[in-house]
Structures are given as C-alpha cells and as structure tokens.
Amino acid sequence: VKRITTHQLQTMKQRGEKISMLTAYDFSMAQIFDSAGIDVLLVGDSASNVMAGHETTLPITLDQMIYHAQSVVRGIKRSFVVVDMPFGSYQGNSSEALRSAIRIMKESGGHGIKLEGGSEIKDSVIRILSAGIPVMGHLGLTPQSIYKFGTYNVRAKEEAEANKLVEDALLLQELGCFAIVLEKIPSSLAKRVAKTLSIPIIGIGAGPHVDGQVLVAHDMLGINKEFKPRFLRTYADLHTIMTDAVTNYIADVKNRDFPNEKEAY
Numbered sequence: 001v002k003r004i005t006t007h008q009l010q011t012m013k014q015r016g017e018k019i020s021m022l023t024a025y026d027f028s029m030a031q032i033f034d035s036a037g038i039d040v041l042l043v044g045d046s047a048s049n050v051m052a053g054h055e056t057t058l059p060i061t062l063d064q065m066i067y068h069a070q071s072v073v074r075g076i077k078r079s080f081v082v083v084d085m086p087f088g089s090y091q092g093n094s095s096e097a098l099r100s101a102i103r104i105m106k107e108s109g110g111h112g113i114k115l116e117g118g119s120e121i122k123d124s125v126i127r128i129l130s131a132g133i134p135v136m137g138h139l140g141l142t143p144q145s146i147y148k149f150g151t152y153n154v155r156a157k158e159e160a161e162a163n164k165l166v167e168d169a170l171l172l173q174e175l176g177c178f179a180i181v182l183e184k185i186p187s188s189l190a191k192r193v194a195k196t197l198s199i200p201i202i203g204i205g206a207g208p209h210v211d212g213q214v215l216v217a218h219d220m221l222g223i224n225k226e227f228k229p230r231f232l233r234t235y236a237d238l239h240t241i242m243t244d245a246v247t248n249y250i251a252d253v254k255n256r257d258f259p260n261e262k263e264a265y
C-alpha cells in the first residue's frame with residue numbers, strides 16, 4: 001500500500017479530487033478508518049472532549065496527545081497522520097513550539113502537525129517548518145481560543161474578521177504550510193480562500209466549495225447524541241447500537257443466558 005503524502009494531497013487539489021479526513025485517537029478506530037480508505041487522519045485535540053470528557057480542548061497535554069498519536073500510527077498503513085499541537089505547547093515561544101513539534105514527530109511517528117492561528121503564531125510556524133516538519137494551519141473557529149471568543153458560533157461573518165482570515169491563510173501558505181483547516185465560517189468565505197490559495201483547504205462547517213472535508217469521528221458515527229450542529233452529518237447511530245448491545249449483554253448475564261455451554265470450556 002502506498003502511503004499518502006503532502007505532495008499527493010497537493011496533486012488532489014490540482015485535479016479537483018476531494019480530500020477525506022477524519023479524527024482518530026486510538027489504534028482500533030484508526031485501523032478501521034485506514035482500511036476504509038481515509039486520506040488523512042487527524043489526532044485532534046478534540047480527544048480532550050470526546051476521549052477524556054473535558055468541556056474544552058485546553059486541558060489535554062502534549063504527553064497525552066503523543067499517547068493518542070502513537071496508538072493511531074500503529075493502526076495505519078496508508079493514511080497521512082496529522083497530530084494537533086495542544087494548547088500551551090506552541091503559542092508565544094517558537095523554541096518551545098519547535099521542541100513540542102519534534103517530540104510529537106519523534107515519539108509518535110506521526111507525519112505532520114496542526115496548530116491554530118495565523119500571524120500570532122508566525123514565528124512558531126517558521127521554526128517548525130525549518131525542521132522539515134509538515135505544518136497544517138487551522139483558522140476560523142479555533143477552539144483553543146474559546147475563552148477569547150466566548151462562543152462556538154460561526155466565525156468571520158464580519159468583513160474585518162473575514163479579511164484577517166484571508167490574510168492569515170495567505171501568510172500560512174507563504175510560510176510553507178501544506179494545508180489549512182477552516183472551521184465554522186461562511187461557505188462564501190471558505191470558497192474565496194480555496195480559490196485564492198494553491199494549497200488544499202479542508203473544511204469543517206465551511207461548506208462544499210473547499211478541497212476536502214473533516215469531521216470528528218465520534219460525531220459522524222453518532223456516539224454523542226447531544227451534539228447536533230447544522231454542519232454535522234451523522235453516518236451511523238452508534239449510540240443506539242452500543243446501548244442496545246450493552247443492554248442485551250446485561251440482560252443475558254442477569255438471566256443466565258450468557259455464557260451457554262458452547263461458550264464455555
């Protein structure tokens with residue numbers, strides 16, 4: 001099996017072939033997604049929410065991200081694995097950013113990193129790229145800044161914020177980022193960015209006029225019934241499937257149906 005490369009992702013954009021991306025945090029799910037043919041797996045810091053149960057992405061640590069990334073890398077043969085740099089591991093100090101990125105690459109075996117922001121993190125992006133580490137940008141709704149914005153509402157609806165986003169996207173491309181995630185922004189703005197830039201633009205809640213799509217695996221698999229934003233399409237109802245399975249198991253244990261003779265030695 002040939003592994004997906006940043007070069008191939010670039011070619012896919014040029015050919016108008018859409019890029020598929022999903023989050024993964026563990027070995028078993030990574031194996032399933034990779035076998036199904038996903039192009040990019042993101043070890044997202046959304047692990048803080050869906051794996052650890054935190055309210056925001058802020059608490060997850062670099063060590064915890066590396067643990068998730070190691071597990072994912074062991075499960076894949078073909079996908080390109082991007083690892084989120086967690087809050088506090090890269091902002092405001094480019095030496096620490098480089099150190100954190102090198103730890104992720106060395107200890108997890110991931111193929112690239114992602115960080116949130118534009119001009120504010122310019123020095124960190126330059127430094128990480130100078131070490132030969134592929135960098136994916138992330139603009140629009142950036143969950144690590146949730147306490148600055150106050151809500152998870154759609155971003156960059158105003159002209160000024162939209163222009164800043166386009167400038168940041170151009171800057172990230174100029175610095176050498178291989179792709180950018182745009183989260184929860186108007187479809188028309190995402191289209192403008194995807195048309196203006198030559199690197200792949202991956203959207204989540206950014207409409208159809210971008211080069212690829214990403215979703216949080218637990219959300220698209222319907223594991224969490226409560227989370228139902230407009231941009232989300234659920235492809236399975238794992239919450240119901242898993243609840244039914246566990247309910248049946250409990251009943252079988254209680255009424256002595258499990259295990260039967262064939263299931264015993």
Ligand code: KIV
Binds near residue numbers: 046047084183214
């Ligand atoms: O952590 C994450 O899941 C992400 C995606 C939403 C892009 O950053």
Ligand code: NA
Binds near residue numbers: 057
């Ligand atoms: Na993230």
